[in-house]
Amino acid sequence: MTTFRSMRFWGSVHRRNKRKGFAEIGAGFGCLGAMVLIIFLVPVGMAQERDAPKAVVVQPGAPGMPTKTLPTSTKGTLPPKSRADVEFMQGMIFHHSQAVEMTAMIPTHSQNKNLRELGARISSSQSDEINFMKRWLAARGESVPTTMPDMPGMMMSSSGSMPLMPGMLSPEQMEALRKAKGAEFDRLFLVGMIQHHNGALTMVKDLFDTAGSGQDAELFNFATDADNTQRAEIRIMQGMLANQHKEEKQ
Amino acid sequence: MNRVSRMVLSVGAALIICFAVSRMQAQAAQPAPQQEQAQTPANPPAAGDAKDSKKEAQDGGDGNPFAPEPAPALPPGMTGSDVNDPRYKLSPGLYDAGETSEGMKHLELVKKPEAFELGSADADNPKVQKTIAQLGMPPAMLAKMPKEIQLVIAQLAFANSDLAFEGNHLFQGNFYGINIFDISDPANTKLLTSMVCPGGQGDVSVYKNLLFMSVEMPNGRLDCGTEGFPPEPMPTEPDKSAENGAKDNSGAKDAGKPQDSANDKAKPEQRRPRLPAAQKDRFRGVRIFDISDIQNPRQVAAVQTCRGSHTHTLVVDPNDKDNVYIYVSGTSFVRQSEELAGCSGEKPDKDPNTSLFRIDVIKVPLAAPQDAKIVSNPRVFMNARTGEINGLNNGGTHGKPGSEKPRDTDQCHDITVYSAIGLAAGACEGNGIILDIKDPVHPQRVDAVNDPNYSYWHSATFSNDGSKVVFTDEWGGGLGARCRPNDPNKWGADAIFRLHDDKLTFENYYKMPAAQSDTENCVAHNGSLIPVPGRDIEVQAWYQGGVSVMDFTDPAKPYEIAYFDRGPIDPKMLVLGGDWSAYWYNGYIYGSEIARGLDVFELTPSKFLTQNEIDAAKTVQLNELNVQDQPKIEWPAKLVVAKAYLDQLTRSQALPANRIEALQKAIENAESSHMNKGKVAKLRKMAPSLEKSAASAKDQADSMRIHGLADVLKRLQAPA
Numbered sequence: 001m002t003t004f005r006s007m008r009f010w011g012s013v014h015r016r017n018k019r020k021g022f023a024e025i026g027a028g029f030g031c032l033g034a035m036v037l038i039i040f041l042v043p044v045g046m047a048q049e050r051d052a053p054k055a056v057v058v059q060p061g062a063p064g065m066p067t068k069t070l071p072t073s074t075k076g077t078l079p080p081k082s083r084a085d086v087e088f089m090q091g092m093i094f095h096h097s098q099a100v101e102m103t104a105m106i107p108t109h110s111q112n113k114n115l116r117e118l119g120a121r122i123s124s125s126q127s128d129e130i131n132f133m134k135r136w137l138a139a140r141g142e143s144v145p146t147t148m149p150d151m152p153g154m155m156m157s158s159s160g161s162m163p164l165m166p167g168m169l170s171p172e173q174m175e176a177l178r179k180a181k182g183a184e185f186d187r188l189f190l191v192g193m194i195q196h197h198n199g200a201l202t203m204v205k206d207l208f209d210t211a212g213s214g215q216d217a218e219l220f221n222f223a224t225d226a227d228n229t230q231r232a233e234i235r236i237m238q239g240m241l242a243n244q245h246k247e248e249k250q
Numbered sequence: 251m252n253r254v255s256r257m258v259l260s261v262g263a264a265l266i267i268c269f270a271v272s273r274m275q276a277q278a279a280q281p282a283p284q285q286e287q288a289q290t291p292a293n294p295p296a297a298g299d300a301k302d303s304k305k306e307a308q309d310g311g312d313g314n315p316f317a318p319e320p321a322p323a324l325p326p327g328m329t330g331s332d333v334n335d336p337r338y339k340l341s342p343g344l345y346d347a348g349e350t351s352e353g354m355k356h357l358e359l360v361k362k363p364e365a366f367e368l369g370s371a372d373a374d375n376p377k378v379q380k381t382i383a384q385l386g387m388p389p390a391m392l393a394k395m396p397k398e399i400q401l402v403i404a405q406l407a408f409a410n411s412d413l414a415f416e417g418n419h420l421f422q423g424n425f426y427g428i429n430i431f432d433i434s435d436p437a438n439t440k441l442l443t444s445m446v447c448p449g450g451q452g453d454v455s456v457y458k459n460l461l462f463m464s465v466e467m468p469n470g471r472l473d474c475g476t477e478g479f480p481p482e483p484m485p486t487e488p489d490k491s492a493e494n495g496a497k498d499n500s501g502a503k504d505a506g507k508p509q510d511s512a513n514d515k516a517k518p519e520q521r522r523p524r525l526p527a528a529q530k531d532r533f534r535g536v537r538i539f540d541i542s543d544i545q546n547p548r549q550v551a552a553v554q555t556c557r558g559s560h561t562h563t564l565v566v567d568p569n570d571k572d573n574v575y576i577y578v579s580g581t582s583f584v585r586q587s588e589e590l591a592g593c594s595g596e597k598p599d600k601d602p603n604t605s606l607f608r609i610d611v612i613k614v615p616l617a618a619p620q621d622a623k624i625v626s627n628p629r630v631f632m633n634a635r636t637g638e639i640n641g642l643n644n645g646g647t648h649g650k651p652g653s654e655k656p657r658d659t660d661q662c663h664d665i666t667v668y669s670a671i672g673l674a675a676g677a678c679e680g681n682g683i684i685l686d687i688k689d690p691v692h693p694q695r696v697d698a699v700n701d702p703n704y705s706y707w708h709s710a711t712f713s714n715d716g717s718k719v720v721f722t723d724e725w726g727g728g729l730g731a732r733c734r735p736n737d738p739n740k741w742g743a744d745a746i747f748r749l750h751d752d753k754l755t756f757e758n759y760y761k762m763p764a765a766q767s768d769t770e771n772c773v774a775h776n777g778s779l780i781p782v783p784g785r786d787i788e789v790q791a792w793y794q795g796g797v798s799v800m801d802f803t804d805p806a807k808p809y810e811i812a813y814f815d816r817g818p819i820d821p822k823m824l825v826l827g828g829d830w831s832a833y834w835y836n837g838y839i840y841g842s843e844i845a846r847g848l849d850v851f852e853l854t855p856s857k858f859l860t861q862n863e864i865d866a867a868k869t870v871q872l873n874e875l876n877v878q879d880q881p882k883i884e885w886p887a888k889l890v891v892a893k894a895y896l897d898q899l900t901r902s903q904a905l906p907a908n909r910i911e912a913l914q915k916a917i918e919n920a921e922s923s924h925m926n927k928g929k930v931a932k933l934r935k936m937a938p939s940l941e942k943s944a945a946s947a948k949d950q951a952d953s954m955r956i957h958g959l960a961d962v963l964k965r966l967q968a969p970a
Binding site: 053055056057058059060061062063064065066067069070072073074075076077078079080081082083084113114116117120121123124125127128129130131132134135137138139140144204205208209210211212213214215216217218220221222224225226227228229231232233235236 | 315316318319321322323325326327363364365366367368369402403404405406407408409425426440441442443444445446447448450451466467468469472473474476477478479480481482526527539545546547548549550551552560581582583586595620658659660661663679680702704705706725726727728729730731737741823824826
């Protein structure tokens with residue numbers, strides 16, 4: 001805090017000194033000196049301003065076409081909104097909350113150090129992304145699905161045939177994961193999370209195959225990054241799974 | 251259809267009506283929000299919805315959706331970021347945030363031009379007002395859409411991105427176009443041109459009269475239009491279902507909600523007819539502008555690619571004077587072949603011509619840039635032995651029933667070419683790779699690495715001698731807070747490798763050491779070398795983690811030598827901002843601040859860096875800088891370069907004190923005599939004995955400094 005205050009202070013003092021310095025020079029020269037200074041400085045100053053051309057706002061045309069000059073008062077506009085964008089975000093919150101639920105089992109179900117690290121990483125990125133998606137929806141006045149960290153399993157099983165988002169683990173798969181321990185848990189977790197992440201990739205593909213969707217910059221960036229992050233995590237999990245398989249054979 | 255999805259859809263419909271109404275500016279004045287809402291027929295469900303979300307928040311324990319998520323506990327064995335650093339708790343603000351720095355001085359912030367900010371025409375939009383209410387802003391703010399709200403609604407649509415330099419011009423990319431600045435007086439940088447041309451993320455390069463720009467988003471249009479493309483029409487549901495839905499939901503168990511929307515999502519084809527997504531006027535790829543008139547750039551070509559262009563890299567082949575090349579890194583979805591013939595997002599086993607698993611190379615004839623086109627699609631992930639195009643990380647031997655097929659690296663995020671050594675470093679999703687680019691149209695992979703702590707390989711920088719590569723990991727994609735006290739310092743960090751005989755060997759990580767708040771997006775991002783002779787120094791942007799200057803001369807022991815940081819844009823929610831890139835260009839550091847504008851900095855001397863070292867860096871003057879087309883730095887034979895080496899040898903005590911003193915004296919004499927012939931000759935004579943000492947230096951860095959010093963002395967010339 002102190003540093004901050006002194007920095008800010010420094011800035012303002014610095015600026016003030018500059019102005020003050022100028023005044024002092026004038027005073028030192030006396031009235032005549034000041035007038036001379038003004039005569040000399042003002043035209044120079046004006047000339048400098050003329051040298052720097054006024055900023056323009058332009059909009060190029062298609063290749064080979066001329067560029068338009070826009071009024072300097074031009075402000076930015078956004079592309080139209082898409083319902084598919086909103087539904088994607090709402091669905092992905094639901095999808096991600098299962099990943100968080102799965103990683104929450106790791107501490108009590110596995111001693112595998114690598115899996116614990118991976119779990120922490122997935123948990124961190126997915127809960128962060130859930131938060132991001134909620135903000136995205138709320139900032140646009142859209143309804144934000146509630147995540148129920150303690151309940152989703154129950155909710156699933158009570159719903160029976162209700163289809164899940166792509167890749168989500170079935171209530172039976174979640175139950176099997178919950179019951180497993182040690183190496184079996186590790187395997188089920190990895191297989192399950194790979195399936196889960198692949199589902200997210202499907203959701204992203206469906207989004208971009210819908211007309212007019214994904215034009216919102218934040219959503220586009222988020223969907224693309226989530227897609228990339230999950231691909232990378234899938235690869236890491238496949239490596240871990242392959243290692244585990246090798247170890248079991250030995 | 252279930253009740254919640256009905257509610258969601260009809261509330262959406264209702265809000266669109268509000269939106270349309272407010273767009274038509276039906277309201278004459280600006281009444282209080284409640285009154286205004288009462289005037290619009292579709293508002294009751296929206297109000298109910300707002301109430302419900304508050305209720306949900308309480309019931310579900312989720313709280314304010316804008317509140318940041320606390321960081322998870324630090325994994326065992328990991329170290330987090332430093333909470334005792336003065337950068338940890340700076341006061342928040344958009345333009346008045348607390349600032350602190352060491353070893354560098356902030357000269358100015360040029361605010362983002364108005365044409366690149368969201369128009370406030372939507373201030374009456376009930377959605378905006380709802381957002382304002384949720385953020386707990388005072389009613390006075392409702393009169394006009396405050397800038398903070400613009401940022402919340404469109405954090406990225408108007409985000410500043412990467413930088414390129416030519417002469418006295420700085421080109422700042424933006425998701426909405428490019429801004430061009432006059433930097434002839436860096437501390438008094440002036441805007442020249444705001445070029446509107448949306449499509450994100452606006453990665454820029456410049457070569458003589460040509461300006462290149464990356465476009466990847468679906469709203470990109472050939473004609474630079476801002477209108478994008480029409481979305482699927484709204485479903486036509488009777489209005490009353492909106493009320494029912496909202497009412498039902500207010501009393502419903504929250505537990506049913508997400509599941510319902512899942513059901514809704516799972517059957518899109520039953521809900522609406524599908525519009526074709528393909529659009530002939532869409533543009534995703536690399537645009538080329540003629541900037542002969544800097545205030546009237548003209549689009550001369552737009553080269554379409556299947557995955558668009560997230561980043562691109564200018565490649566200047568030293569053996570080809572007639573053309574330049576562009577390496578295109580596309581990271582997002584492959585578009586439909588109906589839109590661009592030949593595009594395919596299939597896996598390689600299904601389609602050997604898939605648009606995945608490749609980069610695109612554009613050839614730009616300098617005499618006819620309008621004829622620029624793709625000339626190759628190098629399969630840089632191919633397994634050279636087997637010919638598989640998905641040859642990296644093909645780790646699929648587990649093959650247990652039920653397990654998924656392996657996933658492979660199928661894209662590069664960014665490529666840095668270093669033509670002087672004929673190599674490029676690609677940061678490619680799950681791998682860091684080295685490419686031989688002596689034939690720039692057909693780059694060949696010569697090495698690839700991965701790293702257990704890396705989430706997403708993002709960018710790369712070579713040391714000037716080509717013996718080291720700094721890669722970055724953009725964990726969380728840049729949107730997340732990843733420098734919190736509990737975030738491991740090996741995650742979202744730089745990874746420094748040695749490069750020898752085209753092989754990479756990992757040495758260490760570097761992460762900007764200061765903890766940041768949970769409302770600051772922070773992770774390793776773009777940087778460039780600072781040309782201090784005798785050392786490997788990189789200035790790097792860490793988004794809202796600020797700018798950090800790092801010495802990696804010893805790749806196993808990187809350390810920070812200077813920094814600048816601001817407090818978060820907002821203390822209660824993460825509003826995207828911070829420096830996207832921080833690059834050194836001809837004596838100054840320029841930071842492209844996503845939300846705020848353009849930062850200009852100067853280095854100041856400290857115990858880590860002397861004035862001579864700074865001045866020696868300033869002797870390197872380039873006509874053009876595209877950081878990912880890395881230039882070979884060569885230092886002129888100037889006394890200040892010798893003085894910089896001497897400062898370093900003093901610091902590391904690489905030479906006996908009396909020899910250093912003698913050298914200093916000789917340099918002073920030459921300087922004070924204005925390079926008198928005799929004094930210069932005396933200095934030059936000291937070179938051979940230095941070269942002998944280099945052999946007995948205690949480490950390689952000192953040996954190279956002594957060589958460097960000897961070389962400068964040998965090349966010294968007395969003025970004729």
